[in-house]
Amino acid sequence: MMHLLHNARGMRVAIDAHDASVRAWWAPDRYGRLADVLGAAPPAAPASTGWRCAPPDDGHLLMHLAHDGLLVRLAYRLDDDGCLHLDCAATADTLSRFALAAPLFNLQGGRAAVGDHVLRLAADRYRPWPDGHSCSAPLDVAGSAFDFRQPAPFATRLAWPALVHLPGFRHDFYWTGSGQLREAARVADPASGRVLRFSSTQDSCHLYSDARCFSLLAQGVQLQPGQVMRFSLAYRLGVQDIDAFDISEPVSMMSNK
Template structure:
């Protein structure tokens, strides 16, 4: 079952009630043309299912989960400025771990390549590829292909020798500070003019990408007995001229293979 949220700008966001995932998001490009900017999202490793959903109220949707001593309350809100807020509160009776299913974006629309998408990510450390054999300690992004503090296209960074053997990004990124909702990343598509802004109260995120999509995921939640946790994420879709980005590397308009 799907629930549809709408705002005054004509945006529509479809939420899957079974796993609380964002299944579709229709958003305008620079010419006002609507397109679904989400692809099919694989389930997160620890994403729970069988959520209970209250009837949607305009741009609001409330979901609840209770299982194995874990209680989660997840509220979606679609604002008229193009922001989709996710407010999550969880408490556990025992040791628990879960993750939210992350939306996979393609700002140009489904079946296009995302190599020309330009990423700016305010992270000064990153975690190596899982199983990469380099240890688990976060590494400094300075001087590496993982330094997105100045905007750069995804494909240009994946062409660096250190990443040329990888199909995309599967890395954790970290920044200083948490608790306040702050913009951590911005992704722009030069073809459509769409821009995605990602904000979080956490101090890190996971970047996933392949040839056709990308995602910015919340960190997994790990709870000890009696521990409560709250966090907020926001994805904001809008339109911006690509010239407004101070891009550090050239954009190739050749589609990824």
């Protein structure tokens, strides 16, 4: 079952009642044409069953999860400025870990490639996603393919020798400061003019990308017994002239069907 949120700009966001994930987001391009900008269904997050929710009310949706001693309250709100807010509060009776499913975006809509999508990410450190091996301390992005403090296209950076063997990004990025909701990343699609702004109260995010989609997501949280953990995210969709981006590397402007 899907719950739909609407705003005055004609946007529609579909939330899966089963796992609380964002499944579809219809948003206008620079010409006002609507398209679903989610590239694929996200993988189910851990502890993804047992969500309860009431029907959405005026762009708001409140969901609750109770699973093996883990209690989560998740509130969605879609504003008229194109901003989807997620406010999460979690507590647990035992040592627990909780993570949200990542919305997978393709700002062109459909199945076009995302290599020309331009990323600006206000992070000064990074490290690969842990794969079962010991995880080293974060590395400085300066001088590397992971320095997105000046905007650059995904494909351009993946062509660097250090990354040419990778199918995409699977990396954690870190910045200084947490607690306040602040913009951490911005992704622009030159073809459609759509721009996604990602904000978080955390001091890190996980960047995922492949040929057809990308995601920016807050880190999962580990809860000690009795601990209450709160965090907020915001995804804001709008349009912007690509010339307003101070892009450090060339964009091909091809759709790459």
